[in-house]
């Protein structure tokens with residue numbers, strides 16, 4: 226039972242912070258979210274929600290919204306060679322009793338998560354620049370001079386987290402050598418494109434992904450290519466559609482035809498971090514990319530941030546003011562190894578996707594066997610584990 230009045234300050238209004246706020250409020254906490262930007266929002270690209278997070282979104286009552294604004298992904302999903310030759314089907318839905326997977330526009334997901342919150346929860350224009358703890362309270366300071374106090378502070382402020390150094394020794398983001406071009410194309414411009422399939426083409430040093438979003442009205446694409454020095458330094462920047470087209474010239478004609486419709490694109494340099502040795506100190510903990518930035522090659526960064534939020538809310542619900550710090554240690558103890566294995570798995574899968582193995586037959590067999598790995602990701606339900614981890618906190 227949640228101790229009445231326990232107050233949680235969440236830093237960052239991205240997917241991780243907003244989902245955590247929903248999960249915490251569902252458990253009866255008083256929650257405030259502080260976001261540095263003047264408005265909530267997300268880039269014009271997709272995010273693939275897998276069953277392990279869809280079941281958590283359903284738990285906080287967002288299942289109908291996900292079904293309405295997402296695009297259910299299933300039949301026809303495939304891994305392909307760069308020229309379109311099939312490698313293996315991708316099982317992403319339901320024969321094993323999973324919830325379905327959904328392609329979502331990121332802005333739609335942020336909107337759904339934010340709209341579900343009471344109106345006074347999210348505060349925009351608050352850039353956090355510090356957190357101090359004394360006795361029973363944690364105090365967060367902001368660049369605009371404001372101060373927020375809480376029993377718990379959750380830093381969900383992304384890969385460059387302003388509070389990470391408070392809980393763990395400094396470390397540098399690790400550059401993968403690749404950038405991702407991302408964008409969406411109206412389906413009406415490509416009417417024969419499947420609105421049900423997740424499709425991944427694998428070539429030498431590059432790969433290309435598509436899936437539908439916004440109830441199939443848009444096709445999301447991501448083109449992963451090697452980076453030059455300028456791309457590495459810029460983190461994210463507008464991309465040149467002709468450069469993108471050039472990168473995938475000679476691939477499956479379906480990709481060329483899709484990219485012929487691109488008039489603007491954006492690119493991201495892909496960074497992760499080595500798994501962190503600790504996530505929490507006292508009343509402060511990390512969540513989402515602040516705790517475990519990962520490469521997108523298992524499509525799990527946002528999904529894991531949603532698992533984090535549900536784990537945190539479930540464990541904190543058993544805590545009181547005196548046991549908050551122990552509860553946060555239980556949360557990180559539960560989450561750290563799972564996400565570290567996914568961080569490592571994403572790096573390894575990126576090598577498979579980029580055809581690093583000279584024997585493509587071996588690689589193709591690994592992709593065919595990948596269904597078993599996906600099952601371990603997707604079958605996972607963080608709630609029973611979190612309940613077990615919280616035993617004894619009350």
Ligand SMILES: Cc1cc2nc3c(=O)[nH]c(=O)nc-3n(C[C@H](O)[C@H](O)[C@H](O)COP(=O)(O)OP(=O)(O)OC[C@H]3O[C@@H](n4cnc5c(N)ncnc54)[C@H](O)[C@@H]3O)c2cc1C
Pocket residue numbers: 236237238239240241242259260261262271272273274351352353354381382383384385386387405407447493495512513514515519521524525526527528529530
């Ligand atoms: C190319 C690409 C494709 C991807 N595809 C997928 C996918 O299909 N599925 C998936 O699960 N994941 C995917 N990911 C990963 C996913 O985007 C991230 O893991 C996820 O968005 C992390 O969410 P977050 O809320 O933890 O962090 P963020 O999204 O980074 O949000 C952090 C928020 O905190 C705010 N903030 C930062 N600093 C401060 C501060 N000092 N004070 C206040 N606010 C602050 C920021 O403005 C931001 O709103 C992909 C990533 C990339 C690069």
